[in-house]
Each structure stands twice: as structure tokens, then as C-alpha cells.
Amino acid sequence: MSGAANPVQPMCPCEGEDPEKLAQFEQRIAEGVHIEPGDWMPEAYRQGMLRMAEHHANSEIIGALPEGEWITRAPSLRRKLALTAKVQDEVGHGQMLYRVSQELGKSRDDMLRDLVMGKTKYHNCFNYPAPTWGDIAMIQWLIDGAAIMNQKTLADGAYGPYVRTMNRINMEEAFHFKSGEDMVLTLMSGTKLQKQMTQDAFDRWWAVSLMFFGPHDKPGAETMPAMRWRMKIEKNDSLRQRFVNRFAPAAKDLGLIINVCAKDEHGYVTSVREDEQCVRDEATGNWGFTDPDWDEFFRVIRGNGPCNAHRLNLRRFSHEQGDWVRRAGAHGTITTPPAA
Amino acid sequence: MSKRRHITYEFDGDLPEGTGDDAHWVVYTRKNAGGPARWAGYLDAVDVDLALQYSREHYGLDEACVGTLIHRHDAMTDSEYGLEPLSPASAKGDDGEPWVVFVQKGRGNIHIEAGLVHAPNARTAIARGIASFAGGKVTNVRVVLQADCHEAMQEDLAIWREHDLSYKYARGYSKDVRAKWRTFRDEADLEGYRAGDIKEHF
Known part of the structure; x- marks a missing residue:
């Protein structure tokens, strides 16, 4: 799962590019032609696609960490099998996306090293805690639901290898989402305690889900290179509204209350008030919602979220623990595994 | 609660020197026996045994299929991408080694196995692949020496996809x-x- 559409940063103008080739490239994009490896592309496009695919790949493997912690505590064998398969899927998605990135010019080894050294980013939503099984249900229902919405638009992008990979990933994400929906439905059909656990988890993840699509679009976003070159297809605010229109009524029908929450530095809710804006506008058909705390969003991006250090350090621990395996595979060098 | 999740790891300094990337492999799956292999994804592995194992456990379990086919990424040769479908050519001949031909119907689509040609080198294999399988309906042809393609088929495996996999779909x-x-x-x-x-x- 990932919200890879959103790390697109301002890209440098195409200075120094051949104007004729650039015009041909832009015309192809406008006509809906896919760009394949070996085709000419502006350097800014290659860098932008690399940044986007690498961020997406990083998000997939870091995204496996909070759920991976729950495999041993899944409440039934079927849930355990499903969660194991899901975590494996996410790591597999990371592998596929690193391969797409490699074709754009960066080695996988460098990408993994840059990730654990904090030189590159991953999606913000994985820097929050998942203290209960209800959080795992919410990650699969809300975050994977948001991810599919986002990734379905990315599958309409222009870069062939990324499009093929998105189509494959979306097929697997559908299982993640459906499994999460089943878990939420089960919990909300359960005991009073289970319902309360689900509401608490929903409170922790609703605003995070709204942030998933990234900050508000800048004016003229559709004419900037990221959208003009069909690296991303839909604006952040438009995707967010579609998400709310689908999930707000579903949550309410399930008996969940959509709250505006304050959180402490560990990501736990300290106070709640019902979101009075979360009603359907009969004229537009859109559901209203209170904006998430964008200061928190940027604080987490800068590395100061509840779990940033924990996630990165655990990834580094795994990377260093696996070093002897990689050396054995690459060079036939057999060394003693490190003590855990 | 697992204790592992509460351990705080602390690190100083840089990472050990990197090992470089493992070999890249391209993975295809077969939906049914005798059906074409269809592109499924990629993986990295140091040798063919590990690559086949990964392909079975990842791609082979993620969709209903009867087997996986893999080849190293550097073993494939793709035709150049044009904007128009490849026109049939008249490159005939059956000398040389067997090559597996994959075709891509349009840009952005996946490569699907089309059949075999015999040719002395990749360039000729592409020309013969276009002549045999393009038919003005594909934008790219990929050839891989048949000897470089490796398969794991359900019928050859003792345990694979034998259990209920409905939780994965x-x-x-x-x-x-x-x-x-x-x-x-x-x-x-x-x-x-x-x-x-x-x-x-x-």
C-alpha cells in the first residue's frame, strides 16, 4: 500500500533539453501514448518518476512493519494466514517497485541504504502506532482503501513499467482491502468491547487517512509537470473528497462516530469531538469533513512523528542482520550471523 | 504483546559497505497448462534455484496459475519501440537455437508468450519473431533463448497450491x-x- 502519488515535488524546468524532442515527448503524453524504457524522456521526468517509484517502494516495505508485528497475535488461523500473505505481498510490491526504479538509474542497494539512513522518505501514515487488532483492521480498510483509490489513478499514468506494476499491485491490494473490510464488519458486529476498540482505532486512523492523499494542491497543479506528464492523474484534494464520499457514510452506517481528535506525541488520542462538518451536501453529493492537522503532517514528514525513529531503526536492524546473507549470496563469503 | 516491538534500537555511523544488486529476473505465470506465460513481475536472486523458489512463493501464490516461468533480465532482447504496430516481415528460416518469443500488444501492456522461433542470434530471432507472431498487432517483441528460460510447473512439485488459498483473494x-x-x-x-x-x- 502506498500513497505514492503525493511525494511529487516541484521539478526543475527542462533547461538544456532538445526542444524538438521535448515537444514530441509532450505530444505523445497528451495523446495517451505510454513511455517505455529506451524512449527519450526529459531528465526531469526520469528523476521525477524515479523519486516517485522509489518513495512508493520504500513505503511498501516500511508499511509491512506495523502489520508484521501483529502476525503472531492474529485472533484466528485464517486471519493469521491472511495477514502473513498481506505482509508478504507488501514486501513483494516493494521488490517490484525497486526494479522499476532500478531501470530509471539507481541501484537497489543504494535505495535500501538511503532509506535506512533517512536520506529518502516513505509514506507518512506508517509513522503511527498500531496498538490493537482494531488498528490492523483500520489499516487494511482505510489505508489500503485509500491506496487502491490512489493507485488506480496511477495505473492510468504514462510510464509503462510503472503502469504494469500498478495493475499487478492493485489486483493484490483488492484482497487487502476486502480482508480489512471483513475485519471491521466482524468487529462492529461483536461485543461492546470490540466495538469500542474499533472506534478507538478509527479515531487514530481517520485523520491519517485524510492526510494520506497529501497536502492541498497548489493553484495550477494540473499544468505542472507531474500532472502534465501524467506521472499523477488526479489532484490530491479530488482523491481525498472521493475517499470521504465513500468511507464516511460506510463508517456511519457501521455505527462508527467520525471525530476530530487531538493526539499526543506518541500518536494516541487525548480528546475527541464529533466532526459536525461530516454531513452530506445534498446539492453536490459530497460529504464534508474537518481538515486534518497539517502542522502534524509536516512535523511527521520532517521525521518527528510518533514512530519515525522506531520504524527506521527496525529497518536498519533488519538490514544489518541480513548483511551476512547478502554477502554469502553475492560473494560466497560465509561469516557468522550477528547476534540479534 | 511481543517484546520485539518495544525494543528501541540505536545506531551510530554509516552502514557496512554495500554488496551491490543481485541478478534481476523477469517472472511470468501460466494460468493453465499449455496456455501462454504472461508477465507477472520481477525479482532479485543470486541463482536460478532461489529465483524459481521466490517466483513460486510470491507470484505463483498470488494468482490462480499452474506454474511460473523466469529468465534473467539480461538474457532478454526487446525490439525497438516504435509508435506503430510492428508490420509482418518476411524473415523465414529455422536454423540456430530455439528462442522463446513474447509479444506486447500495445505500449503499457504486458508481454505474453507467443511461441518459439529458431535463430542463430537475438537480432534474427526478433526478425523471425515479428514475421511469425506480430501480424501488425503488436508493438514490441521480446526474445529469450529457450535454454535461459526456467519453469516451475505444478505437476513437477510435491507441495504447491494444495491448500485452500481463498484467504489470499x-x-x-x-x-x-x-x-x-x-x-x-x-x-x-x-x-x-x-x-x-x-x-x-x-
């Missing part, structure tokens, strides 16, 4: 989910939600 939940929703929503709302599901998520 969205359809494994559909019936239960619909039944559970009925306690929260009436049938008309449920049908609208299901239509949205297909539009937004599947």
Missing part, C-alpha cells in the same frame, strides 16, 4: 462481507456500495 471474502453488510445496510444501499467497490477498488 478478494473473492474469498466477498460472500461473507456481503452477508455482514446486510445487518447494517438495506439491499439497495448495499448494491450501490458494491457498484462503487467495482469502480473504486477492483
